[in-house]
Amino acid sequence: MKNSINKVPGLGVILVGKRKASLTFVCIKKKACEQVEIASVVTELPEDVQKAKCGWFSSCEHGNLAMRGREPLFIPCASLGCIGVLNQCSVENLGKKAVVIGRSMIGLPTSLLLQVLILFVSKLSCFNVIIRLNHMSFYIQRHHATISVVHSFTKNPEEITCEADILVSDVGVPNLIRSHWLKPGVVVIDMGSMLV
Numbered sequence: 391m392k393n394s395i396n397k398v399p400g401l402g403v404i405l406v407g408k409r410k411a412s413l414t415f416v417c418i419k420k421k422a423c424e425q426v427e428i429a430s431v432v433t434e435l436p437e438d439v440q441k442a443k444c445g446w447f448s449s450c451e452h453g454n455l456a457m458r459g460r461e462p463l464f465i466p467c468a469s470l471g472c473i474g475v476l477n478q479c480s481v482e483n484l485g486k487k488a489v490v491i492g493r494s495m496i497g498l499p500t501s502l503l504l505q506v507l508i509l510f511v512s513k514l515s516c517f518n519v520i521i522r523l524n525h526m527s528f529y530i531q532r533h534h535a536t537i538s539v540v541h542s543f544t545k546n547p548e549e550i551t552c553e554a555d556i557l558v559s560d561v562g563v564p565n566l567i568r569s570h571w572l573k574p575g576v577v578v579i580d581m582g583s584m585l586v
Contacts, residue, residue, distance in 0.1 A: 392427070400429035407437035411562070455502045469500040472558060472579055481556065481577050483535040489551050491540045491567070492560035496581060498539075500558055505534045547571070 392398050401423050403416050416432060423430040455465075476483065483504060490501040535556070540547045548571040551557055555576060559567055562582035572578065 398427065398429050400431065403430070403432045405432055405434045406439055407435075414562075455499065456505075465503070466496060466499045468496045468581060469503050472500050472581055473503050475579060476556070476577070479577070483556060486535045486555040487538070487553050488535040488556040488558070489538045489540060489554040490558045490560065491547070491551070492582075493539050493541045494560055497558075497560035500560065500581070501537050501539050504537055504556065504558070 401419060403419065405412060405416055420430050420432065422428075488501075488504045490497050490504065493501075538550050538554075540550055544550065548568070551567065551571040552573050554573070556579075557567070557572065557576055558579045558581060560581040567578070
């Protein structure tokens with residue numbers, strides 16, 4: 391892009407505190423930016439700074455997403471990105487079995503979003519529920535997939551994952567999911583923050 395229009399896209403990150411998982415995530419993003427020649431800027435703030443809700447859900451936001459007739463004010467960007475990938479690849483979730491491995495601040499809202507079909511739209515046209523986020527419009531339509539969440543205390547997780555039509559892993563553990571955990575044709579998205 392720099393050669394053609396003399397501009398470079400960029401990624402800005404505000405990092406609050408020194409959580410290891412957050413540091414790892416930001417490091418991965420910086421390396422990815424370098425590989426594709428995107429500028430990246432990281433602003434670090436102390437743990438005790440006044441936090442604004444931007445990338446995570448409060449308990450109220452979880453409830454708003456889970457309940458019919460209510461819509462969240464914020465959708466975590468990683469979870470929304472996961473759903474965006476499914477939409478871009480035309481993966482239907484209506485009536486599908488979806489399994490999320492991990493119940494973190496990303497895994498839990500992702501499991502809730504898999505029960506909702508989010509269509510990215512550019513016009514308001516005939517849609518009835520629109521949320522404006524970061525200057526983009528989203529139409530939210532409830533298309534409940536059957537969701538299972540697998541976590542560290544789940545017994546025989548492979549029995550659950552081998553039924554999945556859609557599997558999302560958010561654990562950051564390399565090689566956790568083995569081929570015998572998956573059925574043919576399953577769509578797998580790895581949202582973990584571990585360099586492999």
